[in-house]
Amino acid sequence: MNQDTIITLRNINYSIEKKNVLHDVNFELPKGAFVGLLGPNGGGKTTLTKIILGMLKPTSGNVTLFNKPLEEFNDWTKIGFVSQKSNSFNREFPATVYEVVSTGLTSKVGYFKFFNRYDKEKILQAIDAVGMNEYTRENIGKLSGGQQQRVFIARALVSEPELLILDEPTVGVDSENVQRFYELLHDLNQNKGITLLLITHDTGTMTKYASNVACLNKTLHFHGKPEEYEKLTEREISKFYGHPVNIVSHDH
Numbered sequence: 001m002n003q004d005t006i007i008t009l010r011n012i013n014y015s016i017e018k019k020n021v022l023h024d025v026n027f028e029l030p031k032g033a034f035v036g037l038l039g040p041n042g043g044g045k046t047t048l049t050k051i052i053l054g055m056l057k058p059t060s061g062n063v064t065l066f067n068k069p070l071e072e073f074n075d076w077t078k079i080g081f082v083s084q085k086s087n088s089f090n091r092e093f094p095a096t097v098y099e100v101v102s103t104g105l106t107s108k109v110g111y112f113k114f115f116n117r118y119d120k121e122k123i124l125q126a127i128d129a130v131g132m133n134e135y136t137r138e139n140i141g142k143l144s145g146g147q148q149q150r151v152f153i154a155r156a157l158v159s160e161p162e163l164l165i166l167d168e169p170t171v172g173v174d175s176e177n178v179q180r181f182y183e184l185l186h187d188l189n190q191n192k193g194i195t196l197l198l199i200t201h202d203t204g205t206m207t208k209y210a211s212n213v214a215c216l217n218k219t220l221h222f223h224g225k226p227e228e229y230e231k232l233t234e235r236e237i238s239k240f241y242g243h244p245v246n247i248v249s250h251d252h
Contacts, residue, residue, distance in 0.1 A: 130150040
């Protein structure tokens with residue numbers, strides 16, 4: 001087994017109420033990669049994410065994390081997860097940026113325990129890593145969508161994960177902040193050495209920054225370099241998606 005492979009999926013199938021959601025998915029995520037996972041609504045992207053995180057059990061197939069079978073893996077601090085903000089966050093929640101980021105350490109220090117000096121430094125370092133220093137004591141509900149997503153990434157980073165999984169993180173974020181958001185992910189990947197798996201609908205901006213692209217619609221239709229993906233015709237990509245898709249190209 002390749003020691004530099006963080007996620008390995010072998011023949012993953014998943015069905016619910018006799019409906020086939022995932023079929024024979026095989027996938028590897030190498031250490032240091034930035035993979036964008038594309039696909040239509042209902043194509044199985046979120047289901048596959050939940051299977052990787054152990055939240056769902058596949059009907060058949062095997063998942064390996066950091067070279068350990070999923071059922072034996074228990075070092076979840078190695079994995080950070082950022083879900084869809086718009087579906088999971090209450091803007092009226094009375095918490096500062098510092099307080100929100102600090103919740104990312106509860107799995108290590110436990111609930112209702114005080115943070116020591118080292119913990120506090122890690123929280124501030126995570127906030128600094130996403131460029132949100134000046135908002136440390138700001139109520140998170142007052143921030144823009146793009147700023148909030150930076151905070152949620154900081155919360156995932158504070159436990160110092162080796163892998164960061166993001167599920168549609170740019171939902172509700174304006175176009176200007178989407179660009180900045182991808183630049184942040186690029187920095188985390190290239191300069192902090194964090195492996196990224198980004199689940200997204202964005203067929204344009206993402207390919208400018210990702211090292212690999214995967215297309216999922218119940219089964220994995222494509223997995224390769226962004227430049228290989230951009231060479232595909234609209235007809236080929238539309239076949240993956242099951243409906244017409246317009247391709248937006250970027251200069252690399």
